[in-house]
Amino acid sequence: MNKKKIINDPVYGFITIPTDLIFDLVEHRCFQRLRYIKQLGMTHLVYPGALHTRFHHALGALHLMGLAVETLRTKGVEVSAEEEEAVQIAILLHDIGHGPFSHALENTLVKGVSHEMISRLLMDRLNQEFNGKLEMAIEIFNDTYPRHFLHQLVSGQLDIDRLDYLNRDSFFTGVSEGVISFDRIIKMLNVRDDHIVVEEKGIYSVEKFLIARRLMYWQVYLHKTVVAAEMLLVKILERSRALALLGADLFATPALAHFLHKSVVKEAFLNEPNHLDAFISLDDTDILSAIKVWVNHSDFILSDLCARFIGRNLYRVEITNTPPPLDKAVEFKQLAIDKFGLIDEEEAGYYVFTDRIVNDAYKVGDENIRILFKNGEVQDITQSTDNLILVSLSKRVVKYILCVIKGL
Amino acid sequence: MNKKKIINDPVYGFITIPTDLIFDLVEHRCFQRLRYIKQLGMTHLVYPGALHTRFHHALGALHLMGLAVETLRTKGVEVSAEEEEAVQIAILLHDIGHGPFSHALENTLVKGVSHEMISRLLMDRLNQEFNGKLEMAIEIFNDTYPRHFLHQLVSGQLDIDRLDYLNRDSFFTGVSEGVISFDRIIKMLNVRDDHIVVEEKGIYSVEKFLIARRLMYWQVYLHKTVVAAEMLLVKILERSRALALLGADLFATPALAHFLHKSVVKEAFLNEPNHLDAFISLDDTDILSAIKVWVNHSDFILSDLCARFIGRNLYRVEITNTPPPLDKAVEFKQLAIDKFGLIDEEEAGYYVFTDRIVNDAYKVGDENIRILFKNGEVQDITQSTDNLILVSLSKRVVKYILCVIKGL
Amino acid sequence: MNKKKIINDPVYGFITIPTDLIFDLVEHRCFQRLRYIKQLGMTHLVYPGALHTRFHHALGALHLMGLAVETLRTKGVEVSAEEEEAVQIAILLHDIGHGPFSHALENTLVKGVSHEMISRLLMDRLNQEFNGKLEMAIEIFNDTYPRHFLHQLVSGQLDIDRLDYLNRDSFFTGVSEGVISFDRIIKMLNVRDDHIVVEEKGIYSVEKFLIARRLMYWQVYLHKTVVAAEMLLVKILERSRALALLGADLFATPALAHFLHKSVVKEAFLNEPNHLDAFISLDDTDILSAIKVWVNHSDFILSDLCARFIGRNLYRVEITNTPPPLDKAVEFKQLAIDKFGLIDEEEAGYYVFTDRIVNDAYKVGDENIRILFKNGEVQDITQSTDNLILVSLSKRVVKYILCVIKGL
């Protein structure tokens, strides 16, 4: 069987599956499930094209990793065939632990278990199935492989993950502000002292990359309507779970029911394989099909929230630079209690709440992006350009949000 | 409330919602459900970007219709504001009756009821809700409005529907063979004798459009793997329905259960509103979430077909120009009976069957595409160009398929 | 004759000539000559696709102006048909006074006469020819028309000129860093107090626009090789002129000869029409065809510089943040004198010299970009966003260059 498959990708034209092992990983059920998990959750409510999946993103990152290794080799950086396959597997599987709407639902379905942790669990499971062939990929992913720059390609401030998702998210949303010169940046990569560096000529492309990331945050990832929809999703799951733990009857696929009716804690998740089994059969359709049914549930709050979700009658989101005054939320909660006949402030918390959002375009000190100058010197990018833009970008932006259900 | 919404579309840049009524129709639940019905069903198995929805297509067609009306007006064709809104509504709603995977499941969930019929039912329902404001749109859709060319824009051999879907399907699959000059074609439209005509200068663009359509058929719409996946979907639904009618227990959302457990015939569908109610809460997630659960069903055939669907272990499809010899299918069926321990040929029919596919790039006599020459003459396009290409395109292509489950 | 011409443009798809008067202006010889004047001079040495002309840019700006007026009207800003045509003419002709390689040769061919001044002279001439029909366009261009926002569309910090050239220059160079959301920005325009404002939702697009402009400066407009080529062009013209004024024989078209053999000062240029007559028959081909011939000129310096130009054996350009030490240039000049057997420092000045380049991404106080907030407030953009990026952009960047001929 020919495993050198070529896949059409509107973003890059064609993606080639480079090796038989990678082909088999792509075909694996654990990876195929990513076909049904959207990369950007409910963002399609605002940008109707944003339906691309974690499956597609992982393939795109695989493709770019191939280009990056090719470039490094032409610069004299030796990368063995085994390392090439390992770093490609590491990027292919870097997000395999994501669940449905994980941006929103992480910490809701399973408390205290991050998607990175689940990615690691799944990689270990796959490694066993494939007789240890993923060993090096896992070391690269965990940064225990001696050559650190390979890990940086998978996870860093200018990693292949970000190059693909910025590009892909821009493409499918149609928000051209996020378009980046991924090919130029990749062609400018090099390695010095076991760290990824960008050659001087690529400095403006990197600057542009950081800005693009910042703009995509405000225009897409933290768009008010997107935030409102995903917050509502969280509240719906919280409510359904509260009801389920009290023994209420709830339509759900078996996999979803598993997490609604049980409080799975981190330790259990790590030690009892049945939880992971249930997790990997979850995808967006389990959540969405349930919400449609819950519209008719007897619990007013659940049914009301679900009807709002379907009818896109979401929260009104206020974003401010300082925390909203405490009494503002309290007042709105009282309004909610009165209007919907709720019992207490806890119930009102489904309709009114505050939260915080954070945007680090570039984190100083956190595996800085390094520039390689023509004279051989290497410097952090914030010390390399002619003005304050990058200094600005390295300021963390914190915003506060107040969500109040519409019509209150 | 501002209803002049602007929507980002990676295909056209921006789409503007032109009127308040259209805004309200877009917001309506019946239309919003199209967000969860993919335009190309299971095509994403082959082209991972092909996740765009009927919602997005309908908005795109709305946009193009606006451009078409604008063009016609600059040529002196009078179109009143009311007609403009009506023809835009007609195109917006032309596909509203589609159910999930309707390319495959039409005639499976509800026998004898086409999506056009359901579109009409829904338009009538919306017309009542909106106090008769959709009257003219419905007349245009049904071709009972006096000005025939408006109907042709909605449904004809060179209609706005096709212009958008060819373009959009090309964009999201990444199959550049289907890219068409929609803007050039639209700019060349005119009206003569109440028929849409294309000005002479646009003749090559139309030729290209017809060829693009043909190529998209073979490369996308009738791609073997797509055909195999959709055929499997049909067989899964047929099997689940057969079991349900025998009283078996089957996981399903209430809406899906409605159609599995009842044999709704056309007459009932038209007369009893509860069937349409159930229908409009169906979308792709009902089907996909059920199939994942049915993998564990006690019926061997259902569980086996569903496992194959999930694992993309589909039919092997043979496409031939003449019908396959009868005994070939019979032999394969016997093989299936032996291998899977099936009871009879009927059961074997889930694993082995034949079908027919047809591709008319251009149908002579069926509202021909007319060319307007500089001298004022109007001719059918097949009589207008310098070679035989269009004659070739007007030959119906019929192919025969034999589907045999993989591994037989 | 049909003057509603449609022109293919790879950047925008199609450009429509909106009125008969504009059609006649486009057809006019003064405008048609822009077909042979490249927008980016010698930039094609670095970016081989950058061959687009001032003709193409002017048409593109015409197109965007149409979209801008359309948008403003939908927001309730009244623009009469006459004003629409006038502002479109103003943008169409805003660069009509450019000569060949004017970025480099302004002030070389004719001392003290800017291209804006020549644009004005030509508009006046055209206005006479067209019996005063350009009156309002000229007023808008000169900012003497009462409605100031129309002038801002033609010339401001976020004008239609910049929107087109950033977009077009990015497209033809292939430098994706410069791609901007021109359509989004235009859709966000509005008018308050007779000033163009950008609605709040467009703020990130404007930020991106300013950054794109900055990046295009460093990556394209001030690229070292481009600077070196254009500086060499200046030196070649200076040398040929010096020789011509001394009576040397020089191959040149009559129009070029006019400016080589005469010292036309500003006053003469404004008062004696024959200078303008000669000027408008100059284009890139006059310069380039002459340089090829001058390679064989008997003057060593001229022939050497021309050979270097043809062979792309240009200056080495050093860019620094502070002026280069004075003795550095002096030393290099001495080297040049010795190596090429030059007479004096003046002659060495053709081989070694210093200059200054300036980049204002955004000028505070100079017709600031104003943001219109949802609450109706209007603010300068630098006071409107959440971080220091725009503050950074409003710092003028000055760099110093030292040019030394290669091989010294």
Place this chain on the structure above:
Amino acid sequence: MNKKKIINDPVYGFITIPTDLIFDLVEHRCFQRLRYIKQLGMTHLVYPGALHTRFHHALGALHLMGLAVETLRTKGVEVSAEEEEAVQIAILLHDIGHGPFSHALENTLVKGVSHEMISRLLMDRLNQEFNGKLEMAIEIFNDTYPRHFLHQLVSGQLDIDRLDYLNRDSFFTGVSEGVISFDRIIKMLNVRDDHIVVEEKGIYSVEKFLIARRLMYWQVYLHKTVVAAEMLLVKILERSRALALLGADLFATPALAHFLHKSVVKEAFLNEPNHLDAFISLDDTDILSAIKVWVNHSDFILSDLCARFIGRNLYRVEITNTPPPLDKAVEFKQLAIDKFGLIDEEEAGYYVFTDRIVNDAYKVGDENIRILFKNGEVQDITQSTDNLILVSLSKRVVKYILCVIKGL
């Protein structure tokens, strides 16, 4: 010096110069002159973006050749490093013999000498200069190298030359009808019996390629205005040459003067190197700058034709399927004689004449495009598809043109 240059190309993103020898060839004056020879001559009069040069096309073809070799290697076709460089040089230099507007002026400046012949002369000259390093490239170009498929990549019915120019011409004209899936076609290439074949899956892409070529002919290459402009160019050069041979004084660069004042025949051109020397310093600017000057020439015909060229007051072109009746041209000639006071029919021939244009989308028997089927069989493409389109394409299209100066 680093010769691994990377060049921005808006069509493919980036082009890498693969070897030092190729870098030196690109830098060579003979190749650099192609920077000033437009690929599509006067096509920019209709499509203003069509200013791309033979230089750019040759680099693009170099890039695609690299991809093609890479693909063939992954299929097990051995191509040595030396052969790879040779076939890349062959495609890089395949058009090096083109002169300015050679589509039009071939056979006008030098009678009986084709651009292929000049390409061969220049390759030989370069081979000498580079000490025989171009030997293999020349053999491939001349089809004397034992491995025939390498020649087919350079020159055949589906060669790299055509893949690049269709793509590039579409890109810069903005005529999307010509867009082809060059990457898909290249990925489908293979070799059987020393012939290039296309794998079965690529058949529709090839069909699309042939149609795209046909459409580009009618929409771009043989567009009436383009034909009119290039015919006028021919007539201008013919007239200026006739005057020059009679001893008239004519402004011209020395290189152009060389060919105006001498009748260089093929034999002389091949044997006396000074003709080739003059030829390689010719480019578009020699022609265009001269025409502007000739507007003021004392010969009425020359000055009139040049004024028409500048003012785009071109021929009216009638295209017909059968030759125009003889007396029609005669009548028009008489009109011209009367109107312009011409002496005889020969002079009238500058204003009125007939010609023939031919378009072979696909030539049967001329190195047919071969399809490789899954079962290993190889067939000519016209015998491989399901309908008559390719049969149609293999019919030669001949059209007849009658050119009559406008205003007659």
